Amino acid sequence: MSTRVPRTHPYIPNSAPQVRKAMLAEVGAQDVEEFYADIPAALRLDRPLRLPEPLGSEARLVAHMEELLSRNTAVPPGRSFLGAGCYRHHVPAVVDEIVNRSEFLTAYAGEPYEDHGRFQALWEYQSLMAELLAVDVVNVPTYDGFQAAATALRMAGRATGRRRLVLVGAIDPDRISRIRDYVRGVHELVLVPADPAAVRAALAEGDAAAVYAQLTDHDGRVDQELPQYIELAHQAGALAVAHVHPLSLGALTPPAELGADLTCGDLQPLGIHPSYGGGNAGFIGSADDERLVAEYPSRLFGLVPTDVPGEYGFGDVAYERTSFAVREEGKEWVGTAAALHGIAAGVYLTLMGPHGMREIGATILANTAYARQRLAEVPGVELADPRAVHFADFTVRYTGERTAAEIAEALLARGLHGGTPVGADEAGAREGRYCVTELHTRADIDRLADALEEIVK
Amino acid sequence: MSTRVPRTHPYIPNSAPQVRKAMLAEVGAQDVEEFYADIPAALRLDRPLRLPEPLGSEARLVAHMEELLSRNTAVPPGRSFLGAGCYRHHVPAVVDEIVNRSEFLTAYAGEPYEDHGRFQALWEYQSLMAELLAVDVVNVPTYDGFQAAATALRMAGRATGRRRLVLVGAIDPDRISRIRDYVRGVHELVLVPADPAAVRAALAEGDAAAVYAQLTDHDGRVDQELPQYIELAHQAGALAVAHVHPLSLGALTPPAELGADLTCGDLQPLGIHPSYGGGNAGFIGSADDERLVAEYPSRLFGLVPTDVPGEYGFGDVAYERTSFAVREEGKEWVGTAAALHGIAAGVYLTLMGPHGMREIGATILANTAYARQRLAEVPGVELADPRAVHFADFTVRYTGERTAAEIAEALLARGLHGGTPVGADEAGAREGRYCVTELHTRADIDRLADALEEIVK
Amino acid sequence: WDEKLVFELGAPGERGVLPPLPEPAVTAAVGDPAERLPAALRRATPPALPELGQQQVLRHYLRLSQENLGADLNVDVGQGTCTMKYSPKVNDTFVRDPRIAALHPAQDPSTVQGVLELVHRLEQLLKEVSGMDRVSLQPGAGSAAIWTNVSVIRAHHAARGELEQRDEIITTAFSHPSNAACAKTAGFRVITLHPDADGYPDIEALRAAVGPRTAALLITNPEDTGIYNPRIAEFVRIVHEAGGLCAYDQANANGILGITRAREAGFDLCHFNLHKTFSTPHACGGPAAGACGVTAELAPYLPRPTVEFDGERYVLDDDRPDSVGKIRPYLGVVPNLVRAYAWITALGAEGLREAAETAVLNNNYLLHRVRRIRGVSVPYAEGRPRVEQVRYSWQQLNEDTGLHSEDLGYRAADFGTHYWTSHHPYVVPEPMTLEPTESYSRADLDEYAAILAEVAREAYEDPETVRTAPHNSTVHRIRHEPLDDPAVWAVSWRAYRRKVLGERP
Amino acid sequence: WDEKLVFELGAPGERGVLPPLPEPAVTAAVGDPAERLPAALRRATPPALPELGQQQVLRHYLRLSQENLGADLNVDVGQGTCTMKYSPKVNDTFVRDPRIAALHPAQDPSTVQGVLELVHRLEQLLKEVSGMDRVSLQPGAGSAAIWTNVSVIRAHHAARGELEQRDEIITTAFSHPSNAACAKTAGFRVITLHPDADGYPDIEALRAAVGPRTAALLITNPEDTGIYNPRIAEFVRIVHEAGGLCAYDQANANGILGITRAREAGFDLCHFNLHKTFSTPHACGGPAAGACGVTAELAPYLPRPTVEFDGERYVLDDDRPDSVGKIRPYLGVVPNLVRAYAWITALGAEGLREAAETAVLNNNYLLHRVRRIRGVSVPYAEGRPRVEQVRYSWQQLNEDTGLHSEDLGYRAADFGTHYWTSHHPYVVPEPMTLEPTESYSRADLDEYAAILAEVAREAYEDPETVRTAPHNSTVHRIRHEPLDDPAVWAVSWRAYRRKVLGERP
Structure with a gap:
């Protein structure tokens, strides 16, 4: 009774000794070593890997992970004022229910027959996003908004055959870093302030492939000059690439309606958990212009008929664009990216519908305005740009003794997360970033203002 | 743009005003009031219900619930030494994955055609449990172990036509309360200590329908006299009803193999979360004896052929027993009970397999013995029954100044949950209950012992 | 999927999950405690459970789940009476x-104040919804709530010394069978009122039945026919005058939330099924939850413990000497109490009423569609509206085609929907009960009606297709005889191997 | 299910979820801030999204999920190369x-020490598994990891002033196309080595290709044929001697965990796909995660920030002046880092090796079964074992029956399984790649082989059934022409309505 039986690992059923033996016998091999005959001795690792002892049971694994997780603080949404590219919005339970379905979570790259659901869900995502962006073409998601921006710019580069990329206004420096890496050697970046005159000047030098601007900038400011940048770009024969916060588009005009050729951004606000920055996914949209469609590196799913009249099927539009099909002859490269986040965003948009998107946009605009107003009332705090309209993110300037870092630390001590110092010299910075969403109540915002009133001297 | 549209509740799609209007028109009604024409005015509530204002959004509901939940403490398993009928065992992730599937969670009472999966999963549960209990018949789960015990006793009463029920040993007083309520007016309870002589004496008075005893009693003690009680019951023409902790059956002999006629207990330890006592479910098992099968009030699923050779189908065995079929002429009553917990237990038993069940039984026996040994070493603490073998639960006696309640409170102050005072007079009690499972490490148990060493004077 | 039985899967040595082994230091300290037990109590051979890898277990049960039609996946109006x-x-x-x-x-x-407050709040909400003075949330489901009410009734009469005398409980044919069965199990004689020509419980029969032996009336309203009994207050009065109590089975409360309550009709007790009216999932048949509401007079008999608020903290009151005791372990099916609380909180008073009205609108809309289908009729109370559900009859179709309601249900399954044919009592011939609730959209109801119309059309034009249904289900027509034959019925794999396969394990 | 498009569902006014509205006090304080924007920037009409109730949304997507074949649901060995x-x-x-x-x-x-420690630990684990000195976990998937390595290679040569000169990257035909495509996108000229007669990358072609322009070799081993290139160290040496770097694409590392490492073969860089070798789910095509391992010499170029341990606390080091910068926002796809960490922790060194050995055993076992099927062959390296996968060929069957590998794949779908026909490069005729990994049981492999055998039998005996497959899938054979026709391709419902339905929105 108490004889020990082998502890076959539950993830590796055929490592059960009897099974392994029988399989080897069937294949006619003495040992698995025979299958490694082609690996030269000199390349063999002559010792076991030096890894921690395995935990031996699922229960102990859970306990171990619990110990690690217990050293992370999940902040209630009303206590967190962090944004700037990653947001805590409400994730409807139905979104999680769908993306956690085994069928979606563990599927990969099946054909449109056995994986019809994935094709339809992603095509619907493209279509829903197309309505939000007011475009006719949206790609299967790429990795994140950084990649979306970088690729949109290279698409513009290929479409125009030009070299210079004019980037307008306050842009996340990390995003610029990514763009810089991605266009290195091919394109030149020209960073200009959010001012039509500056854009005009930059374009005057010629060879501009694109003007890249943002509907809401890195500071959350709605850039009211966007229509002008777009017009200037077109006048210069460049494409207009617009970056958007997708949740703002219930309230703000989609740049495509203003003439933008390419719209890009990050899906994360649309029903995807922040996950310490793991929830990002990128979108690119454009008109159904053959010249632009040909430049997408990503997959584009299309709706097609089948052999049965009235039945919808799905497949890859213009597959020969891709590196899957033609390797280095394709457009950039494509691989596994962030499809499930696309499904999440699709479910989110379906749940929200036109009125939900409109309402949430209005609520965030209102909460942001309220937060700016309340914080500006705190002595020693002033708004960086008091006359602008902001969406979610905004920046304040401290006029007192304490640095932004000190103030953020003091907020943290009160359980409030926000006021991230702005600028390269974080130690001496006097500006701090805040963000509010639809999840903040008036009381949450008042609590922040009250805390700042105590802290800022 | 900013016109407000109706906030149709997402749970009530047809309350969208246009839809409602169109439907009323189609039916030819002016108002839903017409459908309530049969409800007399005197019975109508003439005011709105006085309920709190609804929260208006899923996000606010989540925030509200979070506020309530934040006032509950989820104790790490290693810090909790509470048991006595409800246990914190490891719930394998696969169990949760399955029972949380929409298809199982939201199904109800479909036919074996569209709900084949439910029938098969529950029939497999019956079959897996039958292997564990060493019986041929197991019911679709009833509410909980209390109900299982009460029903098993009434089954025995009907099968024998006798009145007296002999209940042996230390039994959860709440379970006795339930049994008492359930047999009131029909049977008489005779409570006797765990001693064959006492059982013999009780049986000598005659008219005994059943001897009810426990493989492990309310104090976690393995009752080594169980085989004798069973024999005595049979000698007296009574049925032997055995209560078991199902996780113990990897290590201990199932009472059916000792001759017990009916085995009952609670499924909760088999992969079901405690949920503040919401995770209970009851099982009853027996031989495939027509006389006993006829007495089950619950549904019993059976495997049957279909019109297609080789195909398995499922259906209700001997449905005419039930109150569903024949109302008060059926056996007791049956209704919605705890089917999903049966599926959970089935998945759990499948995952564990024969060796997992053996191992977990051995681990709990060992941890219990270790905890008893360590606690008994603490000055001022002694075991209530030092020579017994215990499974999971055990009781200690404090010989010092402090009461059990004081000691439990002092443990709680150290983040340790355990030492529930035993007995009716909780204020003055000098005994405390503890419980360990496979989740406790040696360090957890040592921590408890160390804490008691500080507390118990 | 053509998914095998779990016992046919796997191979010796495979494991689905590994439990922790005793730590070496523990083993060193205590050895194997089982060795201190007599051999007879140590399990000699491990249970003959299957042996599968983890992914293999997962796949098996995922496939079974896909072979199951959850309410989330279909327009589930065909399981009428189930809300x-x-x-x-x-x-x-x-x-x-x-x-x-x-x-x-x-x-x-002190460590569970949140859950105690939630349970306390839920009781307050249900007090208002029912009008009763106290509500117990302990019962595990509707039938357990009926039992609880019967037990409270028994305690009430016992406390007054009348239990010996009052040994009869009256119920109605269209009330759930558990009303009759619980009363019987609790030792009462059961008197069942049958429907009159309009489908209402026969009030004359009630007058004849009541008397000094009457312990209580257990009655549903609207009953599973969907018809609201307008004389319900008179029923209550008649029983009260005879000294009996009246318990309101509110399984069908969904259509009358905020419209009328147990209080207004004079009931002493009532119960709700939280898995019906208050949206907790049906879970293949539980865990569910029941709620028993009673008047102040009966409150002392409710199960213990109750949750009380002492002005500062929520406490469990287990010191209730007149209580019927425990109905289930601990406080109730807490997860479903949480869900029901959240549901009510999300809707508020206006939302509850909107749910009720929309459920009734949906029901009458569907009635309007279905009654036009050939072969169907709507027995009883001609021309009266229905509340939450309708019991239809396919008697005409049966007479025309020889097909039974059951056959139609099997064929409806081919269209990916439920249709539940188990409609006690078997009073309405060839019954079908549809209950659309507030959850389904107009398009959903139209689709369901279209499926029924198509099935009825087939029954007339192509009866063989219906007779041999289901065709698209996981399995085909099941042979029922073995289920009632003790020689071959097989409640477990062990039994099947022994009795049918003839193996000797 | 015959599930409609989401745009065909719902009715005006229905809502799936309600977002919070501004609180009255907030509106009182700030009004509608949008009014302070020019009209051109205020959205005039809401997006034309569908309007559905919550249950209706749920049902739609649940049905779509059931129309999708997740790895959990099937014996998913047919998506060879995908692990x-x-x-x-x-x-x-x-x-x-x-x-x-x-x-x-x-x-x-200070509030995320757990996740930082986990990422730091995972880097240590992967350092040991690869033998490299630093590992970046920032890339979002395998192709992004390849890009990262190319970017690091570029930075390395740029730092040495050799980037102008070293503008060629060499890769092999059986390496993932992203190796070639990333190199090209980064500005390199791509030289592709084709397989020799035994399927190995042609070493003579390599000797001919290297030179002062060589920036790097990007190579996979074993390649997607399942053949391990025994001269891999020599490949590395040849490139090193020419002054180039060598990057090891370890997409197929699953069969060699603990057996051989990038370090031992002399590589400067390598990458793993955590969604393949380290078990994170494939998620319909991401989010995934990649890990780039490099030598100490190349470590300064890795993406920023890195996670460092200062002896007391885990910190983010963003001050890395030589870094290629950000590859994606923040630290990486953290959820998949958590999963990969948990997977390795659950297995340990012994488990990792057992996984590798069992994957290889499973592969050779399946090879043993499949090669006996009529019409199939195993190109290249006759008689040599395969590591993690096998690229088969149905050339014979094609010659005999005219059917293509693709047709067999569609028919295999009828048996509830995957069979992936997209096998770049299109060098092996009528390819099929099977990769059983360690996850499948012997019975699973037998079942898969039996399905293939049955499909092959049908191809010979009943070719029409195969030619017109799938028969049991959600949809039937898709018309491919519209996908390449700009006049009718439809990437969105908007475009479809306009171009195909001729509507004017």
Whole structure:
């Protein structure tokens, strides 16, 4: 009774000794070593890997992970004022229910027959996003908004055959870093302030492939000059690439309606958990212009008929664009990216519908305005740009003794997360970033203002 | 743009005003009031219900619930030494994955055609449990172990036509309360200590329908006299009803193999979360004896052929027993009970397999013995029954100044949950209950012992 | 999928999950405690459970889940009487939270104030919804709530010394069988009132039945026919005058939330099924939850413990000497109490009423569609509206085609929907009960009606297709005889191997 | 299900979820801020999204999920090259925990020490598994990891002033196309080595290709044929001697974990796909995660920030002046890092090796079964074992029956399984690649082989059934022409309505 039986690992059923033996016998091999005959001795690792002892049971694994997780603080949404590219919005339970379905979570790259659901869900995502962006073409998601921006710019580069990329206004420096890496050697970046005159000047030098601007900038400011940048770009024969916060588009005009050729951004606000920055996914949209469609590196799913009249099927539009099909002859490269986040965003948009998107946009605009107003009332705090309209993110300037870092630390001590110092010299910075969403109540915002009133001297 | 549209509740799609209007028109009604024409005015509530204002959004509901939940403490398993009928065992992730599937969670009472999966999963549960209990018949789960015990006793009463029920040993007083309520007016309870002589004496008075005893009693003690009680019951023409902790059956002999006629207990330890006592479910098992099968009030699923050779189908065995079929002429009553917990237990038993069940039984026996040994070493603490073998639960006696309640409170102050005072007079009690499972490490148990060493004077 | 039985899967040595082994130091200290037990108590051979890898277990049960038609997946109006309403996914997230799922009922009350407050609040909400003075949330489901009410009734009469005399309980044919069965199990004689020509419980029969032996009336309204009994207050009065209590089975409360209550009709007790009216998921048949509401007079008999608020903290009151005792372990099916609380909180008074009105609108809309289908009729109370559901009859179709309601149900399954044919009592011939609740959209109802119309058309034009249905289900027509034959029925794989396969394990 | 498009569902006014509205006091204070924007920037008409109730949305997507064949549901060995292994469910629970899911990347490091430690630990584990000196976990998937390595290579040569000169990257035909495509996108000329007669990359072609322009070799081993290139160290040496770097694409590492490493073969860089070798779920095509390992010499170029341990606390080091910068926002796809960490931790060194050995055993076992099927052959390296996968060819069957590998794949779908026909490069005729990994049981492999055998039998005996497959799938043969026709391709419902339905929105 108490004889020990082998502890076959539950993830590796055929490592059960009897099974392994029988399989080897069937294949006619003495040992698995025979299958490694082609690996030269000199390349063999002559010792076991030096890894921690395995935990031996699922229960102990859970306990171990619990110990690690217990050293992370999940902040209630009303206590967190962090944004700037990653947001805590409400994730409807139905979104999680769908993306956690085994069928979606563990599927990969099946054909449109056995994986019809994935094709339809992603095509619907493209279509829903197309309505939000007011475009006719949206790609299967790429990795994140950084990649979306970088690729949109290279698409513009290929479409125009030009070299210079004019980037307008306050842009996340990390995003610029990514763009810089991605266009290195091919394109030149020209960073200009959010001012039509500056854009005009930059374009005057010629060879501009694109003007890249943002509907809401890195500071959350709605850039009211966007229509002008777009017009200037077109006048210069460049494409207009617009970056958007997708949740703002219930309230703000989609740049495509203003003439933008390419719209890009990050899906994360649309029903995807922040996950310490793991929830990002990128979108690119454009008109159904053959010249632009040909430049997408990503997959584009299309709706097609089948052999049965009235039945919808799905497949890859213009597959020969891709590196899957033609390797280095394709457009950039494509691989596994962030499809499930696309499904999440699709479910989110379906749940929200036109009125939900409109309402949430209005609520965030209102909460942001309220937060700016309340914080500006705190002595020693002033708004960086008091006359602008902001969406979610905004920046304040401290006029007192304490640095932004000190103030953020003091907020943290009160359980409030926000006021991230702005600028390269974080130690001496006097500006701090805040963000509010639809999840903040008036009381949450008042609590922040009250805390700042105590802290800022 | 900013016109407000109706906030149709997402749970009530047809309350969208246009839809409602169109439907009323189609039916030819002016108002839903017409459908309530049969409800007399005197019975109508003439005011709105006085309920709190609804929260208006899923996000606010989540925030509200979070506020309530934040006032509950989820104790790490290693810090909790509470048991006595409800246990914190490891719930394998696969169990949760399955029972949380929409298809199982939201199904109800479909036919074996569209709900084949439910029938098969529950029939497999019956079959897996039958292997564990060493019986041929197991019911679709009833509410909980209390109900299982009460029903098993009434089954025995009907099968024998006798009145007296002999209940042996230390039994959860709440379970006795339930049994008492359930047999009131029909049977008489005779409570006797765990001693064959006492059982013999009780049986000598005659008219005994059943001897009810426990493989492990309310104090976690393995009752080594169980085989004798069973024999005595049979000698007296009574049925032997055995209560078991199902996780113990990897290590201990199932009472059916000792001759017990009916085995009952609670499924909760088999992969079901405690949920503040919401995770209970009851099982009853027996031989495939027509006389006993006829007495089950619950549904019993059976495997049957279909019109297609080789195909398995499922259906209700001997449905005419039930109150569903024949109302008060059926056996007791049956209704919605705890089917999903049966599926959970089935998945759990499948995952564990024969060796997992053996191992977990051995681990709990060992941890219990270790905890008893360590606690008994603490000055001022002694075991209530030092020579017994215990499974999971055990009781200690404090010989010092402090009461059990004081000691439990002092443990709680150290983040340790355990030492529930035993007995009716909780204020003055000098005994405390503890419980360990496979989740406790040696360090957890040592921590408890160390804490008691500080507390118990 | 043509998914095998789990016992046909796997291979020796495979494992689905590994439990912790005793730590070496523990083993060193205590050895194997089982060795201190007599051999007879040590299990000689491990249970003959299957042996599968983890992914293999997962796949098996996932496939079984796909072979099951959850309410989430279909227009589930065909399980009439079951109130298949939408169970919001967000409410599931609360109960999976460790701050519910991991709570032990013996934790110190100071560490579970949130759940105690929630239960206390839910009681207040249901008091208002029912009009009763106290509500117990302990019963595990509707039938357990009926039992609880019967037990309270028994305690009431016992306390007054009348239990010997009052040994009869009256119920109605269209009330759930558990009303009759619980009364019988509790030792009462059962008197069943049958429907009159209009489908109402026969009031003359009630007058004849009541008397000094009457302990209580257990009655549903509207009954499963969907007809509201307008004389319900008179029924109550008649029983009260005879000295009996009246218990309102509110399984069908969904259509009358905020419209009329047990209080207004004079009831002494009532119960709700939280898995019906208050949206907790049906879970293949439980765990569910029941709620028993009673008047102040009967409150002392409710199960213990109750949750009380002492002005500062929520406490469990277990010191209730007149209580019927425990109905189930601990406080009730807490996860479903959490869900029901969240559902009510999300809707408020206006939302509850909107749910009721929309459920009734949906029901009458569907009635309007279905009654036009050939072969169907709507027995009883001609021309009266229905509340939450309708019991239809396919008697005409049966007479025309020889097909039974059951056959139509099997064929409806081919269209990916439920149709539940188990409609006690078997009074309405060839019954079908549809209950659309507030959850389904107009398009959903149109689709369901279209399926029924198509099945009825087939029954007339192509009866063989219906007779041999289902065709698209996981399995084909089941042979029923073995289920009632003790020689071959097989409640377990062990029994099947022994009795049918002739193996000797 | 015959599930409609979401745009065909719902009715005006229905809502799936309600977002919070501004509180009255907020509106009182700030009004509608949009009014302070020019009209051109205020959206005039809401997006034309569908309007559905919550249950209706749920049902739609649940049905779509059931129309999708997840790895959990089938014996997923047919998506060869994808390493479809079991992704343990318990690991998903960690990433759904709010202490991962709700973390904001700008939180103060003191509040995220757990996740930083986990990432730091995972780097240590992968350093040991690869033998490299530093590992970046930032790339979002395998192709992004290839890009990262190319970018590091570029930075390396740029730092040495050789980037102008070294403008060629060499790769092999059987390496993933992203190797060639990333190199090209980064500005390199691509030289592709084709397989020799035994399927190995042609070493003579390599000798001919290297020179002063060589920036790097990007190579996979074993390649997607399953053949391990025994001269891999010599390949590396040849490139090193020419002054180039060598990057090891370890997409196929699953069969060699603990057996051989990038370090031993002399590589400067390598990358793993955590969604393949380290079990994170494939998620319909991401989010995934990649890991780039490099030597100490190349470490300064890795993406920033890195996670460092200062002896007391884990910190983010963003001050890395030579770094290629950001490859994606923040630290990487954290949920998948958590899962990969948990997977390795659950297995340990012995388990990793057992996984590798069992994957290889399974592969050779399946090879043993499949090669006996009529019409199939195993090109290249006759008689040599295969490591993690095998690229088969149905050339014979094609010659005999005229049917293509693709047709067989569609028919295999009828048996509830995957069979992936997209096998770049199109060098092996009528290819089929099977990769069983360690996750499948012997019975699973037998079943898969039996399905293939049955499909092959049909191809010979009943070719029409195969030619017109699928028969049991959700949809039937798709018309491909519209996908390449700009006049009718339809990437969105808007475009479809306009171009195909001729509507004018």
